[in-house]
Every structure is written in structure tokens, then in C-alpha cells.
Amino acid sequence: MGTKERFEATAAEVARVCEAAGRKPSEVTLVAVSKTVGPDQVAEAIAGGATDFGENRPDQLVPKADEFTQATWHFIGNIQSRRIRDIVGRAALVHSLFEERHARKIDDVARERGIVQDVLVEVNVSGEESKSGLAPDQVRAMLQTCADLPNVRVRGLMTMAPQGDLDAARRTFAGLRALRDELQPSFPDLTELSMGMSEDWPVAIEEGATIVRIGRAIFSETF
Ligand SMILES: *Cc1c(COP(=O)(O)O)cnc(C)c1O
Numbered sequence: 001m002g003t004k005e006r007f008e009a010t011a012a013e014v015a016r017v018c019e020a021a022g023r024k025p026s027e028v029t030l031v032a033v034s035k036t037v038g039p040d041q042v043a044e045a046i047a048g049g050a051t052d053f054g055e056n057r058p059d060q061l062v063p064k065a066d067e068f069t070q071a072t073w074h075f076i077g078n079i080q081s082r083r084i085r086d087i088v089g090r091a092a093l094v095h096s097l098f099e100e101r102h103a104r105k106i107d108d109v110a111r112e113r114g115i116v117q118d119v120l121v122e123v124n125v126s127g128e129e130s131k132s133g134l135a136p137d138q139v140r141a142m143l144q145t146c147a148d149l150p151n152v153r154v155r156g157l158m159t160m161a162p163q164g165d166l167d168a169a170r171r172t173f174a175g176l177r178a179l180r181d182e183l184q185p186s187f188p189d190l191t192e193l194s195m196g197m198s199e200d201w202p203v204a205i206e207e208g209a210t211i212v213r214i215g216r217a218i219f220s221e222t223f
Pocket residue numbers: 033035056076077160197198199213214215216217
């Protein structure tokens with residue numbers, strides 16, 4: 001199997017898991033995380049039907065997004081202030097916002113360019129020290145800050161689960177969903193849940209993911 005076939009198989013599996021969970025496949029966006037591969041494999045995934053791609057470094061986002069303008073690009077990595085100009089506008093959705101100073105800078109750059117940048121707030125639901133993101137009890141204040149930034153629109157929440165333990169992953173995903181449900185009455189734009197990677201995406205879909213970010217299952221021959 002090549003990348004095209006692996007993408008097709010993954011997309012079919014995502015649709016099957018949605019149906020089994022009583023959800024519509026159209027409710028879940030499959031983001032192909034192309035951070036470890038070059039343009040040839042991006043092109044193969046597009047040939048298999050991929051529409052959305054994720055990158056975690058501006059150095060990779062910039063050339064790929066500029067080459068494959070027919071695709072929708074997502075920024076899923078660590079945000080650095082000095083690279084925000086490269087990300088705003090190129091990424092249709094920034095998944096990994098958790099610092100107020102970055103929100104303000106994104107707002108400034110988006111305003112200069114006359115756009116509104118869609119973002120997700122990254123939450124460290126599991127509390128693991130190695131994970132970035134806000135503690136759940138800090139998210140409301142962040143959303144309030146962003147509500148005063150006219151060129152930033154928070155569309156939802158993102159998290160990463162502990163690896164190698166699907167029960168812990170399920171608790172993490174359920175926790176993100178509960179937080180979204182709790183905050184949504186005050187913040188009606190908060191609809192998206194970006195959660196689930198190659199090892200745990202079926203569990204994430206069962207727990208309400210609207211975006212899954214899948215890398216190795218699509219792009220690695222050995223996954
Ligand atoms: C790399 C990455 C993914 C994809 O991980 P896989 O295990 O390869 O599916 C998803 N989300 C983020 C934030 C990543 O950095």
C-alpha cells in the first residue's frame with residue numbers, strides 16, 4: 001500500500017467508526033498530519049481524496065501550504081511569536097493556542113491583513129507535565145480574553161491524550177467534550193473538538209471529536 005491507498009483506507013475506517021458510533025461521517029474532519037513527509041506524499045494523499053492537512057512547524061507549513069493551495073491547512077504545533085506572521089492566514093485553523101500574548105499577536109496580524117483567524121484553544125486535560133495547553137480551569141479566562149479580540153475567533157478546543165493507554169485517552173477526550181459543553185452556552189462559536197491521533201482516533205470519535213489529526217497511519221509504511 002502507498003500513501004494514496006493508506007489515506008483511502010483511513011478515510012473509509014473513519015466513516016465506518018462514525019456510523020458505528022451513531023454519528024454522521026460529515027461531522028468529522030480528517031486532518032492528514034503531513035509533518036514527516038514531503039510534497040510527493042502530500043500529492044498522493046490528495047489523489048486519495050485528502051482535503052485537510054496538518055503541520056506542526058512553520059518551516060513545513062509555509063512551502064506546503066503555498067504549493068497545495070487547493071487543500072485546507074491546519075497548524076497543530078508549538079506557536080512561536082516570531083513565526084505568527086507565517087501562520088496567520090496560511091492556516092485556516094490554528095489548533096494550538098494557549099497563551100494570551102500569542103492570541104494578541106495573532107489578532108494584530110490578522111487585523112493588518114483584514115481577516116479573522118480561526119483558532120482552537122489547547123487544553124491539557126490529562127495534566128501530564130510533558131503536555132502543553134491550559135489547565136481546564138484556565139480556559140474560560142482565555143476565551144474571555146479572545147472574545148475582546150475582533151480578529152481572533154475561537155472555534156473549539158484541542159487536546160492530546162496520554163499515549164499507550166486507551167482508557168486514559170477516553171477519559172481525556174470525554175473531559176474535553178464536557179468542558180466544551182460547559183462553556184458553549186457562554187461562547188456559542190465553541191463547537192469543534194480536535195482530538196484523536198493514529199493510535200486513539202476511534203475512541204476520540206466515540207467521545208465526540210469533530211476533527212481527528214492522523215499522521216503515521218496515513219504516511220508511515222510501518223505503523
Ligand atoms: C504529530 C501529531 C499528530 C499526529 O500523530 P500520529 O500519531 O502520527 O497520528 C497529531 N497531533 C499533533 C499535535 C501532532 O504533533
